[in-house]
Amino acid sequence: MADYARRRSLKIAGIFLLPALVVLFVTTIFPLLYSFNLSFRQFNLAKPFIPRIFVGLQNYKTLLQDNGFYHSLFVTFKVMVVAISVEFVLGFALALLLTQKLRGMGFIRTLFMIPMMMSSIVVSLIWLFLYFPGMGYLNYFLNFLHVADVPWITGENVALYSIALVDIWQWTPFVMLGIAAGLQSLPQEPLEAAMVDGNSRLQVLTHLTIPQLKPILASLFFLRAIDCFKIYDVIFVLTKGGPGDSTESLSFYIYREGFTLWQMGFGAAASFVALIIMTVLITLFIRTIKEEEPRAA
């Protein structure tokens, strides 16, 4: 009887889900449908008196024939590859360092947490100050060491790496903390046993530690990839996509087409292509953590 009553009352709890689902529906599915419809129309927000003519697949066709679009995809992936690979190598090394059981390590780890919780706009402005052509601190130090100025944000071949460096500064601690959490959750006995058996530290690391950390590394990787794919704020502050179009990421391309040229229909079409790529990344991420779920529950 009590069991029946409990099941009934739990059904009522289903109503608890409703408010969240309603808000999320209104703020996601509805705008997406709207935008999907818009992507088949010609709509210039600067000329609102012109009707939103249906143009079929024209926007998508223009997009897929635009070199700027492919270039922006290439820029996005280049930033992702550079930033994420450095973040993982550095993050892993720092995690090994900061999980050493020594006094003060906890405090140092806390300090490392500050940048990743800072607004990316503030982070970017600070780095703009450091990079600033002619007067920035980084070039001052280089000159001090008798190295010539580096055109951090004005050099076509350099700017992209400068943007990646900001991401690396802000997010390496995140990767480090994630890996550190993983390291501390590993059972210690097998590692010690392997050491006693005469394996070197490096062997233990590559044959025991890293394979065991795989699920955590995978989910950290996807989180970083998803985040990096959206990169916008850093580029907006540092280079506005320039010099030329050398740092125009996909997000920035959509922004420029949609908001500075007011081609909303075309921008919507580009957004949908971005969404499709994103959905692939998100699906891969969710698949990774789904495997971990039953053990947690």
Add this chain to the structure above:
Amino acid sequence: MDRKTPLEKALIYLTALVVGVIFLFPLYIALSSAFKPDIDMFARPPVWIFRPIWDNFIALFTVRRFQDNIWNSTVVATGSTVLSVFVGSLAAYALTRLKHPRMKDVAFWILSIRMFPPIAVVIPYYILLRDIGLLDTPWALILVYSTGNIPLTVWLMRGFFQGVPESLEEAAQVDGHGVWAIFWRVALPLAAPGLAVCAMFCFIFSWNEFLFAFMLTSSKTQTVTVAVMSFWSSDAIEWGRIMAGSIVIVIPVIIFVFACQRFLVKGLTMGSVK
């Protein structure tokens, strides 16, 4: 396991120190520049020792009326936090207590929403909000930020509710309490630390956000991040005010980091790294 020799200890500390100094250097530059007069801002060689002045902060709150932006950001962040924590913890409770196999799919669908690229929805948001007259009001940002904050709350609170023993709730059930009473009087108080963590995460994410705030508001509801960008106009970059504003924006973040450090990884990975 192995005892470390003093030399090993010293090496570890030295490495940590070097990395720490390089890492914290940009923050130090921002902090010190905020207290420098404009004339010393780009002095070469840099002025390392100087008498800190408050001029930049005074200009920030008089000429720039930064307090208005702080108010706007606080209204938006608080609004979104209240909405998200309320709606999100209700949903999280339902997701942990209902044993239907579909519940997991719902949870993952909610999670995926958080990861959508903002740029992909900003165009429809802009047009829709303009059409219903909410553009440049706090409501626009409260609603938009909740789209990211609700999934965060749902996933964090799911973990906290899973830690509340169901036997306690069953006991309350036998005593004749309804679902709402059990949620409100039993489950929620036990998960209270979780609520605090969620609230702080939601607040900081809303406080820090730039893209939506920049696109969906103009002068009336300008938030702190948009304001600090506006100190960079076509004729000058007011570095002193930018750095002072940045420091003001970072203060709540630092308080948050020290208060929530144990939950930081969990919050940023939605519990996918334990």
